[in-house]
Amino acid sequence: MDACQARSGPGTFSWPGFGPRLLTDLAYAEYAKFAILDVEAPQHITRARSLARWWRGRQEAVRGGDGFGGRFTPGFVIDALYTGDSEETVCACNARAAFDTPCPRRSRRSSCSSSMPTAPRRRG
Known part of the structure; x- marks a missing residue:
């Protein structure tokens, strides 16, 4: 996943605001555990991979594949995810902030922890 798939919004x-909303939604769905994974890459690599992914999709479309071609992400969108000389994106900062935020609790069974996601508990 390059720069949070280089999508903003x-x-x-x-x-x-995504972290608090995600935590609230997971608590409401009674998830007991979940994991936040962040995969970072340097900005120049992210830009190159994004362009290659788009070009590969365009070439497949020309050969009769998916008519929509590749997913295009303008370089300025990727650039906006990086600040200063840091190789860490705003996505990483926001994910860390979400992890450090107290979990909203819908019931006493819900808790925030770093673990693999589990399916919501079934009601009896």
Whole structure:
């Protein structure tokens, strides 16, 4: 996943409000455990991989594959995820902030922890 799939908006950790919303949704669905994974890459590698992914999709479309071609992400969108000379993206900062945020509790059974995601508990 390059730079949070280089998408910005309310569906990724590039948006600061995503973490609290995600935690609330998971607590409401009675998830007991979940994991937040962050995969970072240097900005130049992220840009190159994004362009290669788009070009590969375009070539497949020309050969009769998916008519939509590849997913295009403008370089300026990727650039906006990096600040200064850091190789860490705003996605990483927002994911860490979400992990450090107290978990909203819908019931006493819900808790925030770093673990593999589990399915919601079934009601009897």
